[in-house]
Amino acid sequence: MGSSWRIATIFGIPIRLHWTLGLFILFFIWLAYRESLSANSILLVLGFIISLYACILLHEFGHSLTGKRFGVKTRDIILSPIGGLARLESIPDIPIQEFQIAINGPIVNLIISSLLAIVISICGLPFLPEIIDGVVRIDSSNFLQWLMYMNIGVFLFNLIPAFPMDGGRILRSLLSIKMGRTKATFWASLLGKILAIVFVGFAIFKGYFMLILIGPFIYLMAGQEYKQVQLAELMKTTKLSSIARGIFTKVYLEDSIETFIEKTNNKEESSFLVFDGDDNIKGSMPELFKDEILKNPSSYNYVKDISSMNVMVLASNESIDHAFQTMKENGLAIVGISEEEKIIGVVDRERISKFIFENTKRGIL
Numbered sequence: 001m002g003s004s005w006r007i008a009t010i011f012g013i014p015i016r017l018h019w020t021l022g023l024f025i026l027f028f029i030w031l032a033y034r035e036s037l038s039a040n041s042i043l044l045v046l047g048f049i050i051s052l053y054a055c056i057l058l059h060e061f062g063h064s065l066t067g068k069r070f071g072v073k074t075r076d077i078i079l080s081p082i083g084g085l086a087r088l089e090s091i092p093d094i095p096i097q098e099f100q101i102a103i104n105g106p107i108v109n110l111i112i113s114s115l116l117a118i119v120i121s122i123c124g125l126p127f128l129p130e131i132i133d134g135v136v137r138i139d140s141s142n143f144l145q146w147l148m149y150m151n152i153g154v155f156l157f158n159l160i161p162a163f164p165m166d167g168g169r170i171l172r173s174l175l176s177i178k179m180g181r182t183k184a185t186f187w188a189s190l191l192g193k194i195l196a197i198v199f200v201g202f203a204i205f206k207g208y209f210m211l212i213l214i215g216p217f218i219y220l221m222a223g224q225e226y227k228q229v230q231l232a233e234l235m236k237t238t239k240l241s242s243i244a245r246g247i248f249t250k251v252y253l254e255d256s257i258e259t260f261i262e263k264t265n266n267k268e269e270s271s272f273l274v275f276d277g278d279d280n281i282k283g284s285m286p287e288l289f290k291d292e293i294l295k296n297p298s299s300y301n302y303v304k305d306i307s308s309m310n311v312m313v314l315a316s317n318e319s320i321d322h323a324f325q326t327m328k329e330n331g332l333a334i335v336g337i338s339e340e341e342k343i344i345g346v347v348d349r350e351r352i353s354k355f356i357f358e359n360t361k362r363g364i365l
């Protein structure tokens with residue numbers, strides 16, 4: 001996502017501003033200078049942009065707080081010139097839950113615009129703001145109306161049934177009920193790509209420079225979603241036996257630190273399983289601990305002085321996804337792989353990263 005700047009944490013969710021928002025502000029300053037806007041109008045436009053972003057933030061909270069109800073955490077919310085993004089840690093497997101998470105974003109904008117409509121009618125303001133010479137000018141008499149129309153716009157735009165819009169997720173969740181997530185994502189992604197091409201065609205035809213820029217972005221984002229789902233599917237269906245390292249270095253509790261360094265020197269392995277004298281698995285030596293030994297070799301005498309007792313053995317017919325989740329939850333850098341109660345190999349973080357990297361790069365995903 002590039003660098004972003006954390007401005008607040010609300011409901012335990014970090015809110016970040018993407019650096020490109022800085023460019024957006026510079027563009028606004030240049031525009032204000034070119035149009036020689038008065039201090040008053042600058043404040044008004046700034047107030048409008050901040051209000052709009054507050055609405056977008058509420059939209060993202062619509063997603064995040066619904067996710068929270070289903071036990072899905074939100075890593076952070078990023079605000080950028082093209083809108084907001086609530087980065088949820090996972091998508092629930094139950095389609096109706098994904099549907100609710102996706103739809104509750106746009107619903108927030110629908111509620112906001114309805115509330116604004118009520119305020120506008122109570123205040124007796126006209127619903128249609130005046131557009132003079134085709135130029136939109138925000139002033140105190142049309143501020144609320146424009147904010148209402150922007151919310152309606154955000155609501156409608158997000159209902160477009162294609163990735164990466166919320167409508168794509170809504171469509172995917174509905175299709176998932178019938179055809180499974182991977183196929184459903186394929187169709188929602190394909191619609192996103194077609195839409196992006198139509199967008200660019202329309203933009204070129206009409207000469208809308210901004211839309212020409214947005215098209216490729218939508219195209220990439222739409223494809224990305226399908227790639228991720230395919231990778232997740234592949235991780236769930238590929239067995240650990242296919243990525244296990246069959247030949248691995250055994251480290252023993254009673255090994256001296258010199259022996260350990262000698263054994264593990266110049267090896268492409270970075271984390272190790274630790275055994276006792278009877279070849280029973282007893283613990284692990286994650287890469288972090290090995291680095292510590294190399295930094296302070298004289299602080300330890302034996303492997304048992306520093307090795308971790310945190311270790312797990314998984315069956316070779318379990319999926320890569322299962323290992324990935326287990327290792328993440330238990331903070332493991334390496335696991336033993338067993339077949340008929342015998343350790344036949346190891347899987348470490350590098351093996352899993354390599355699998356992800358190769359299958360993302362290969363282009364079949």
Ligand code: ZN
Pocket residue numbers: 059060063105106158166
């Ligand atoms: Zn949304």
